[in-house]
Amino acid sequence: MTNQPLLEVRDLQTVFELDEGTVKAVDGVSFDVYPGRVLGIVGESGCGKSVTIKSVLRLIEEPGRIANGTIRFRSKILGNSSAEMVDIVQLPAKSAQLRALRGNEIALIPQEPMAAFSPVHTIGNQLMEVIQLHQPVSNGEAKKIAVNRLKEVGVPNPEGAMDRYSWELSGGLRQRAMIGMALTCDPLLLIADEPTTALDKFTQGKLIHDLKMLQKEKNLSILFVSHDLNAVKEIADR
Numbered sequence: 001m002t003n004q005p006l007l008e009v010r011d012l013q014t015v016f017e018l019d020e021g022t023v024k025a026v027d028g029v030s031f032d033v034y035p036g037r038v039l040g041i042v043g044e045s046g047c048g049k050s051v052t053i054k055s056v057l058r059l060i061e062e063p064g065r066i067a068n069g070t071i072r073f074r075s076k077i078l079g080n081s082s083a084e085m086v087d088i089v090q091l092p093a094k095s096a097q098l099r100a101l102r103g104n105e106i107a108l109i110p111q112e113p114m115a116a117f118s119p120v121h122t123i124g125n126q127l128m129e130v131i132q133l134h135q136p137v138s139n140g141e142a143k144k145i146a147v148n149r150l151k152e153v154g155v156p157n158p159e160g161a162m163d164r165y166s167w168e169l170s171g172g173l174r175q176r177a178m179i180g181m182a183l184t185c186d187p188l189l190l191i192a193d194e195p196t197t198a199l200d201k202f203t204q205g206k207l208i209h210d211l212k213m214l215q216k217e218k219n220l221s222i223l224f225v226s227h228d229l230n231a232v233k234e235i236a237d238r
Contacts, residue, residue, distance in 0.1 A: 040236030124162030
């Protein structure tokens with residue numbers, strides 16, 4: 001159903017109730033992400049890009065809340081058919097349905113992989129944990145999947161990288177490992193939040209090129225968020 005949106009956001013409004021008053025972080029945003037396509041969201045720092053994608057994942061914490069709008073997703077897990085869309089806004093907070101979506105059908109590449117990885121657990125342990133959270137596989141099978149994902153995203157010596165900690169890797173390799181983690185469960189939608197911000201220009205270009213190749217190979221839908229127009233131009237269809 002490539003002519004039908006995979007993700008449909010309409011009139012999204014996310015606010016923060018502060019002592020000084022109500023701050024409208026996102027005010028009336030609408031967009032569609034189609035299967036196998038890349039949508040770029042561009043804007044300067046502080047304009048609400050990250051709040052928008054956190055709203056899609058229902059990761060807004062108090063005093064923030066989604067005040068209005070719909071976030072409809074064509075879920076294979078929660079929908080009764082491929083034609084049915086589920087409104088993520090209506091799902092109960094901290095519910096099994098939301099946990100089934102996050103990391104499984106909708107995956108996130110966070111802005112700073114150093115903060116996203118645990119510094120006291122190996123890369124391999126963290127990848128295997130994500131896999132076994134969503135798939136009924138043994139330790140051996142989970143390790144095989146994790147090694148394959150690291151290999152796919154261009155991590156050299158992926159077997160050795162499984163036993164390393166995030167602080168032992170360069171910024172570019174940490175970001176690749178984070179992309180590998182996001183892809184562990186073959187998500188339908190990959191959300192990339194400023195994935196190249198902390199990298200030098202050469203590493204940025206290589207990472208975007210490899211991410212684009214992965215997107216074509218896996219027919220991934222990607223929501224690519226950045227303040228960098230050149231990065232968005234390289235990867236986005238729209």
